[in-house]
Amino acid sequence: MSWLLVSLVAVPLAGAAILFAPAMARRGPLRVYGLAVSGLTLALSLLLVATFDYSRSAQPQFEVDREWIPGLGLRFHLGVDGISLPLVVLTALLTFLCFVYLCWGTGREPGQLLAPDSGRPRALVFTLLVLEVGMIGTFVALDLLLFFVFFEVVLIPMYFVIAIWGGAGRRTAAIKFILYTLLGSVVLLLGLLLIWAQTGTLDMVELARAHGAGMARGVQVLAFVAVGIGLAVKTPMWPLHTWLPDAHTEAPTVGSVLLAGVLLKMGTYGFARIAIPILPEGAAAVAPWLGAFAVVGIVYGALACLAQRDLKRMIAYSSIGHMGFVLLGLATLTPTGMNAALFANIAHGLITGLLFFLAGAIKTRYGTAEMPKLGGGMLATLPRLGSVLSYTSYASLGLPGLAGFWGEMLALYSAFQPAPGLPRGLFLAFMAIGGVGALLTAAYFLVMLSRVTHGVPRRRAGASQGAAAAGHPVGVGAHGDQAAEWGDWPWNEARRPVPAGPGSGVSVAEGLGEAKEQREVGGRGEAPVEGRPAAEWPDEEPIDFLAEAGSGDSGTRPEPPRPGPGDLPDIRRYELVAWTPLIVLVLVVGVWPKLLLAVTTPAVQALLGATP
Amino acid sequence: MHIVYPSVLSAVLFSIGVYGVLARRNTILVLMSVELMLNAVNINLVAFDVWLGDRLHGGQVLTLFVIVIAAAELGVGLAIVLAVFRNRATVDIDRLRDLAEGPDEPYAPTAPASEAPAPRRELAETAVRSANSPAAQRAGDRASTGSRGSAGAVASPTEATAPPTDTVEARAETAEPARTDQVEGQAETAGPEAGTAEPVTGQPPPGASATEAPTTEPTVGEPTAGETTTEPTVREKTAREETAGEETAGEKTRATGQSADGGERVGEQPDTRHVRRGGKG
């Protein structure tokens, strides 16, 4: 079965290589193609799950061990154990879902970058597949240098995803991303080389078994700091996080999803796989610092979230807080803490992936992700989207019963009883601060929900008043009150089409009830609203939840451009397909955490087994 | 014989050569200095060979070879110097600055582009560009360091200005005699003047360009001129013009044209004549 891991890496790689063939230039097969390759990968990973021997999840299974570059002592050594298995599956799943998001549907929507006129679909598919190679490879590599190679493979595709398909500030964001992570990688490489120079081997299994034997304490500390910095940039740990908000905000939806869902995990996985088991003494020396940075990150992330107005940016900052919990768990150096970290990893991947999908969907609908401009009342205007957003936010803030809870809880719990040798009082303080952070996390998510999903959809009301009063172009006079409140409105200049006439700016005065009513009636085309969203989706096909899709709206659908009150389509089919697995998994993992913990626990214990 | 004597002589000669290489700006003088350094090597080698009684005569043979190498180098070197002279009309190292790193290398890439009409812009651009580089730097040097003290004093009497109705005025840099073989000038960077500068990109008849040559960039047609790539920004250029303006003692010199390279044989002689006439008159 050792071919399984190789094929997990090889399938996307081959898929990317085949894209060079001239025949792949046409777009028609391209969408199916991306879906097929990532689907095959997902199937392989599911096969991995099915055939994995759970009774000995502590040992690496499906091992492949070939000599690659003898001059460097580099071996092509792959294997998967209880720690990496969930992450591999998560990667394959998220990638597949990204392709579902991109490829399903009509391909005309703005979020779907494979649209015929949006430029380089082939390049995007290629980039995502290479990204998948790097991500999966990182999780299955059992050779330090090989790990590093895969770790690095991810960078360039991600850079291009941000720099080419990103938002307005993509150039800066991409450069910031790559500079930070590159600097981290180089330091990481130096740390790995130091380990290598001291022990003479690159084999992670062997090194983990040795548990730092053969390395002096000073060397271990030095190596841990170097490796730790490299991984912490990726994670990102608090003072090294500044690349993350920009990158997440500017990246396209799929980029954000993969960045938050998988790439951040590579950092924490590295801690669990390399830094802590291989350098136990270094870890013990640095762990208090790690914990301190972690809790600072938790609180900082939460406070920063409270100050955010951009939804994507807020989710990005929330990632910093969540990864703080992960790091806190790791810093305790106990099996519980490690378990918490690995659990929180997976949970965060699922939840934040979903959150970014949602944020992307909102951004494509509203043209902005600025929460004040969304106007609130999403549950009224877009009930499905609003409810999924609420659900995910609850999961993210750690509502018991959903996936986000266990990670945070376990992490805090493990800080209560850190590994012997670590200052317990300090960790108790960490626990307290972390608890405050958890509360703050809940606070900002609730604030966000109250701003976005609940309340009266102010925006529309304001628009209608202003427009009705003066026949102004929507958004200039209409939002005078809000403009005063929030400053200027960049999207107005950038995206608002010039209204055709005074009448076109008139919008329906719709309160909560009215909106609901209109939706129920399915009355479209009755009142013109501002033309922007309609112009963006001439062919939109909003399906109301499941069966409602064809319930009769479609028959009466007017011709495009169709200025209807359902101007903002609710969840569409491809979005639903892409999100459902995540929604389900968040619930499943939240309800049965043992599913995951049972897999990771033996491996964690094995990794920490010889720690004093 | 004490070997210290030749060794010290060699060290002295070598140092003199080093001084020459660093202090001289005429390429041929630099070559001579290098020859001195090589001779210092030779005397060392011979002395050591004799001292050591090397049966293979490594030292003396190497000396012979060094002499031959020096001759070969000199042959090629002089050919290159002549080629430079052919193209640039100077053998001063300081002036070979077309390729040098500009003081503000991160320039605005399309700065000049917006100022000229589109179809001809590229020509105008090259004209402007080639006109600017060395003159600019020199003007800048002077302005900043002021070390060539005589520049302003000598420059003013030989200034030549075209009739005021012309949009452009010519001025020859005669600050230092050796520099007069380059007609300096600068195509005006503002729009209309760029227009006047660019049409005469072909080679003007030698005599015909007597009055307008300085601004019309007579050597754009030269293979060399079009390739100059020092990139001035607009700001830099205007700064330079200000410098020029100061030098012309209050006269409003709006444009100075320079044939940066290769100007000598084609456009320069008329220009110089013109300039000198103007200077005397």
Place this chain on the structure above:
Amino acid sequence: MIQSIDYFAIAPPLILCLVAGLVLLLDAFLPHTPRVRPALGFVTLGGIVAASAFLVAQAAAGRRLGTFCVPADLAASPRPGVQPAGAEPPCSFVVDQFTLIFAGLVLAAGIVVVLLSMTELATGAIPVGEWYFLLLCTLAGAVTLPASRDLVMLVVALELVSLPVFALTALRRYDGRASEAAVKLFLVSIVSTAVMLFGVSLLYGMSGTVFLADLARALTGPVTAPTVVTVGVVLVVAGFAFKIAAVPFHSWAADVYQGAPIPVAALLSVISKAAGFAGLILVLVTALGSQIGTWAPILAIVSALTMTVGNLLAMRQRSAVRLLAWSSVAQSGYILAPLAVQRPEAVSASIAYLVIYAAMNLGAFAVVMLVSRRAARNELDDYRGLAYRSPAAGLTLAFSLICLAGMPPGLAGLFAKVVVFREIVQGSLGWLAVVMAVNTVIGLYYYVVWTARLFTPAPDLERPVRLGRPGLATWAAAGLALGVAVLFSVAPQLVLDVAVLSASG
């Protein structure tokens, strides 16, 4: 016959010289039609391939070949200890692993340069016969240099590498910039030669021999006047530092690369540099190994400065060739770094890096050559959207740049850097490793920015750069370089293993 000459050993340079003469004759007697130009190019290529074939044969023979050895009756040195009795007489020309690697590198790079020049020459602005003649002379020198085992031969070979390049640079005779570049290169080079020769003379004075092996013996143990040796070493290092454009003798690089025809820039950045490194390694490691305490710290500082200055300057560039020039200066710093480790084995890391660097740099130059034919000023902005206008060129350049940056998927560059890092870390030069790490990031920045430009669509470029038909030759060159770079990416052990074997004996 006074000396017995092993013609098999000297076959590669000999063939190159003969073909050089042949090209000159052909040029003189064949009619000057456009068809002759590529024909001469093919003759040149044939010569290089033949030389390479002999190289392969030598490698297959697998033994150390030495020729032009000192006659036995003269071998005994007047100075005791220099030439122990019974030792083999030293030879001037030795073919071993070290020689083979460098000669192979030079010849492979030579093929690429010839292919590039076929495009450059296609327009007839440059006299063809003389161009190829000079090119072959340079190659002959560069092949001879790594085989040289005495200072006299080393000096002559180094000069043979340099001198034709002066002429090649200036061969676009009515181009002021080419002449200017040539004059700068020329002056810097002859001054560096003079400096190096002074160092050589001091070393000769201290040891009484010019053979590297004897030098090593003479300078081992207590030396009568260590300061003289030190100064000699410093001067020799300074002389070579010019050749490899190391700081503080780097300033010529960008000007010369920019002014010279692009094939010559490629030649300078790869072949000249390889020759310089070969000489440096031979002199330092083979002859002055005992003085490692003197030169290793110097090299460490020079290396750190070189990579830093090169990278910082490269970051500011807008011109493609200048960027490549400064980046190759920075790469020189990386190549120098392992030499600064006080372990002779570290040399193999330098050699491996050099070989990989050659492949990726030539790939970049080949594409720059393609673009330069259309874009007058060859600025980075001219590369916007190249990957869409010409996917092959764009991807080749992207791969080369990513390789130079040292990131996956450019694994060749990554492994090269890893090897260098490993040597530095093992040699406990921590500070140098950190400096190099920072520099790697700086380098990554500008390489990646350039690469990103390839994939950014050009917003209605004023002068859209279309790649016309720049000739198959350049495409072949690009393909060759790319192929080698990919090969090294997949199987870097090819160069790593070989380099490990050659302890530069």
Place this chain on the structure above:
Amino acid sequence: MTDPVPPFLPPTGQEIVFLLLGVVAAGAALLVVTTKHLVHAALWLVLSFGALAGCYLILTAEFVAWVQVLIYVGAVVVLLLFGIMLTRAPIGRSPDLDSRNRVVAAIVALATAGVLITVVVEGFRGAYTPLEPGPGAAKELGSSVFRTWVLPFEALSVLLLAALIGAIVLSRTDIRPGAGRGADPGGAPPPEDGAQAVPDRDEKASPSLASPPTGRSGGK
């Protein structure tokens, strides 16, 4: 070297002559790098090289001395003089032969001299050899060249040929850039080129050498 080193004082006759010649050579060299006359520089160079040839003779390196006279004094200086003439250097004083960083150059040179002389004196203070004519004769040296140094000799011949060809091809003015201006990345506009290539041939080929240096003459 194992011989006892005789004292420095009093110097022998050979040493006195050598030192005198050395002073001449160094003094002439100093004038070469400081004189304001370009042509004078070349002439001082002759003197310096000649004195050095004398030094070689005293050091018993006869062959080298004659080669020095032949090649350096005979060829190199003549070449340099030609170069001076062809670049139309003024015959008289030229004020701009030195660049502005003369002081820096002087400091660097003095530092170099200081270091080198100190080191050399320290290193070779005890070096002494009696001078016996013979080993530097042409016969000895020739046999050495052709027994031991054949390979560099041959390489040198290639080098000389390359230099020769290079110098010729660079100086030839009868080859014009061909029709294909495209080789120049400068991308100068082609139409003018075609028209220009023929008529300006004379002007380009010879003129810079023949026509009087109008610009420079003002400097005298």
